[in-house]
Amino acid sequence: xxxxxxxxxxxxxxxxxxxxxxxxxxxxxxxxxxxxxxxxxxxxxxxxxxxxxxxxxxxxxxxxxxxxxxxxxxxxxxxxxxxxxxxxxxxxxxxxxxxxxxxxxxxxxxxxxxxxxxxxxxxxxxxxxxxxxxxxxxxxxxxxxxxxxxxxxxxxxxxxxxxxxxxxxxxxxxxxxxxxxxxxxxxxxxxxxxxxxxxxxxxxxxxxxxxxxxxxxxxxxxxxxxxxxxxxxxxxxxxxxxxxxxxxxxxxxxxxxxxxxxxxxxxxxxxxxxxxxxxxxxxxxxxxxxxxxxxxxxxxxxxxxxxxxxxxxxxxxxxxxxxxxxxxxxxxxxxxxxxxxxxxxxxxxxxxxxxxxxxxxxxxxxxxxxxxxxxxxxxxxxxxxxxxxxxxxxxxxxxxxxxxxxxxxxxxxxxxxxxxxxxxxxxxxxxxxxxxxxxxxxxxxxxxxxxxxxxxxxxxxxxxxxxxxxxxxxxxxxxxxxxxxxxxxxxxxxxxxxxxxxxxxxxxxxxxxxxxxxxxxxxxxxxxxxxxxxxxxxxxxxxxxxxxxxxxxxxxxxxxxxxxxxxxxxxxxxxxxxxxxxxxxxxxxxxxxxxxxxxxxxxxxxxxxxxxxxxxxxxxxxxxxxxxxxxxxxxxxxxxx
Numbered sequence: 001x002x003x004x005x006x007x008x009x010x011x012x013x014x015x016x017x018x019x020x021x022x023x024x025x026x027x028x029x030x031x032x033x034x035x036x037x038x039x040x041x042x043x044x045x046x047x048x049x050x051x052x053x054x055x056x057x058x059x060x061x062x063x064x065x066x067x068x069x070x071x072x073x074x075x076x077x078x079x080x081x082x083x084x085x086x087x088x089x090x091x092x093x094x095x096x097x098x099x100x101x102x103x104x105x106x107x108x109x110x111x112x113x114x115x116x117x118x119x120x121x122x123x124x125x126x127x128x129x130x131x132x133x134x135x136x137x138x139x140x141x142x143x144x145x146x147x148x149x150x151x152x153x154x155x156x157x158x159x160x161x162x163x164x165x166x167x168x169x170x171x172x173x174x175x176x177x178x179x180x181x182x183x184x185x186x187x188x189x190x191x192x193x194x195x196x197x198x199x200x201x202x203x204x205x206x207x208x209x210x211x212x213x214x215x216x217x218x219x220x221x222x223x224x225x226x227x228x229x230x231x232x233x234x235x236x237x238x239x240x241x242x243x244x245x246x247x248x249x250x251x252x253x254x255x256x257x258x259x260x261x262x263x264x265x266x267x268x269x270x271x272x273x274x275x276x277x278x279x280x281x282x283x284x285x286x287x288x289x290x291x292x293x294x295x296x297x298x299x300x301x302x303x304x305x306x307x308x309x310x311x312x313x314x315x316x317x318x319x320x321x322x323x324x325x326x327x328x329x330x331x332x333x334x335x336x337x338x339x340x341x342x343x344x345x346x347x348x349x350x351x352x353x354x355x356x357x358x359x360x361x362x363x364x365x366x367x368x369x370x371x372x373x374x375x376x377x378x379x380x381x382x383x384x385x386x387x388x389x390x391x392x393x394x395x396x397x398x399x400x401x402x403x404x405x406x407x408x409x410x411x412x413x414x415x416x417x418x419x420x421x422x423x424x425x426x427x428x429x430x431x432x433x434x435x436x437x438x439x440x441x442x443x444x445x446x447x448x449x450x451x452x453x454x455x456x457x458x459x460x461x462x463x464x465x466x467x468x469x470x471x472x473x474x475x476x477x478x479x480x481x482x483x484x485x486x487x488x489x490x491x492x493x494x495x496x497x498x499x500x501x502x503x504x505x506x507x508x509x510x511x512x513x514x515x516x517x518x519x520x521x522x523x524x525x526x527x528x529x530x531x532x533x534x535x536x537x538x539x540x541x542x543x544x545x546x547x548x549x550x551x552x553x554x555x556x557x558x559x560x561x562x563x564x565x566x567x568x569x570x571x572x573x574x575x576x577x578x579x580x581x582x583x584x585x586x587x588x589x590x591x592x593x594x595x596x597x598x599x600x601x602x603x604x605x606x607x608x609x610x611x612x613x614x615x616x617x618x619x620x621x622x623x624x625x626x627x628x629x630x631x632x633x634x635x636x637x638x639x640x641x
Contacts, residue, residue, distance in 0.1 A: 020373050021399055021436035024625035027427060028052050028618055031365040033347045035329035035339050036063075037084050042332045043068060046076075046084050047349055049365055054618040068332055068351070070362055087175065089148070090184040095212070096153050097178055097187065098144045104164045105138035126196025131533045132171035133580040133612035141166045143178045143189055145212060159187060159210045159217070167191040169205065169229075176230055182237050186211055188220075190229055200535045203227050204247050207239075220259075226252055230278070234285040237261075238305065242276055248536040251418030251461075253454050256290055258305050267303045270312045274301070275420075275450035275457075280328040289318075289336060291325040293420035293451030296380070296392045298324035300338065300352060318357045322378065324423040325352075337362070341425040343396060344375045344432050374399030376435040378423075383444070383478040386470045392452075393475045394421065396431045396441040406486040408636050409440040411476045411513070413494030413501035417448040417460045417468070417541070428615055428624065429495065437629055438638025440485065444475035448497075462543040462553050464497075465560025469504055476512060488514065489636045493628075495519035495576075496584065496613065500562065503592060506573060507565030515635035517628065519576040520584045520613055523592040525561035531585040566595045572602035574631040576624065579609035604631060 032050040044065040066073040088097040109121040146156035168177040178189040192205040207220045221228040226244035244252035256267045279290035300319040329337040336352040349362040377397040414421045447468040448460030499521020544554030577589030596603035
């Protein structure tokens, strides 16, 4: 293992990072903590730690319990289910839910032409023929329920027979997509009952209630045309879920909605700056705790369900600070268990005192690593944009930052476009790691980020080449006024919409930057429209298709494509592309690299054939980190020799 990692250690040290700073090796030694729930007696918190195995290019999970009051963690074997409540067993203990891939459509040659067993062909008659990182094979994830007989499942029944719809939702849905009603007679599940092209252009996901006695299904959210997801009942059968209103808009304001079966109320409608990311019912069956972005962080809130009252309830913010609450695990009295991160620390479990909002660290999975490295200073700055708005900009400094020295500075461009830039901790775009290698990181909460109001969030849509690009330049220009920023060593990096931003800024930066790094970025709006999987995203963000000459908004959008400004490219660029990325397909990276090469610009193409829109395998991730810092060292070194 040491032989595999040694070249990286040498490279990092040569770039100016000491052994007491975060390195890629250390980043991939961190245990990844996930809260699973409380024990049945609520005395313990059950959690998993996923440990990457770089040499094996895989990862392994172990399970633990820790007293809710703090103390020593105890490793568990396979007895997790005996300590936790299995949510897939009906409340009365009579049935169990399972999932299975079921063949519904014939698309492969082996199904269509069984007399040609050596053929390998797919035949499609509509869109959604591939999604995220997988080609459609005619199989769909379905929910089954079976009676429990002496603790073992009996004959299972498909509650979606012959339906070409998925539950859990693909690509990332899980157990939260199918739940029991407290009466043990109904199953609630989430799916988008659209197929093919209709599926690709819509976000109309609904909640369906299946009656196990009659075998009938009812759509509970038929009147809402956007997303309806993450359902959860309290013990009295009151249903809460997350909802977006507009079909086709995946980044609409996400609200917390509750229904008693007769009256439905939007609990967060009155708070324009709140976008709910996740929630959990309280023990009292009336209060709901939720978390969401606000002013550059993710905080914990509470709201009370008012029953039949038409008065909108008061939303209370419980926690405050420069950190992110990223999940709610469970409650015992005045204590809530949550997961928390910041730009210097990976996920750990914390307790929250519900009376005063104070947080206390509960698990210490990565303390032994963090205690031996220096932390990075993370600072808020507020910058005036070109349209006279106040914009939050996070600035992350190297651990040994000295105001009398000059530092190379990177503009970090967030993806999305409508994804909050908060105190997140990434295993790829890791602010602590980048800063620990000698770079100041400038991370603006530019147009298109939730947590600053709906108007701010929506001003990126249908104008990717407009104000949002000026926001980036305003951020780097403002921070560049500081004497410790080396004006001759500034770069721009980002992935997804951030990769697009790097491509776009390459054409308009007017000499500000010495280097660019673009990962899975959109380069050519027309070819992107012709090859991406979820067309609803492109239709919303661009305002329509490119061939509709009468659609002025769409025509303006497509005119802003970065490939239209390649004539102004003149700066070195590293382009990274995943081979299984069907959201931003490989042609985007290929086109950009080809353009840079033909223009004679110093450029490199990092192709990851087995990765999708992310980089998930440990060794590929380390290749990514090595190439990232190698490129920066070549084009904009942290140390001047």
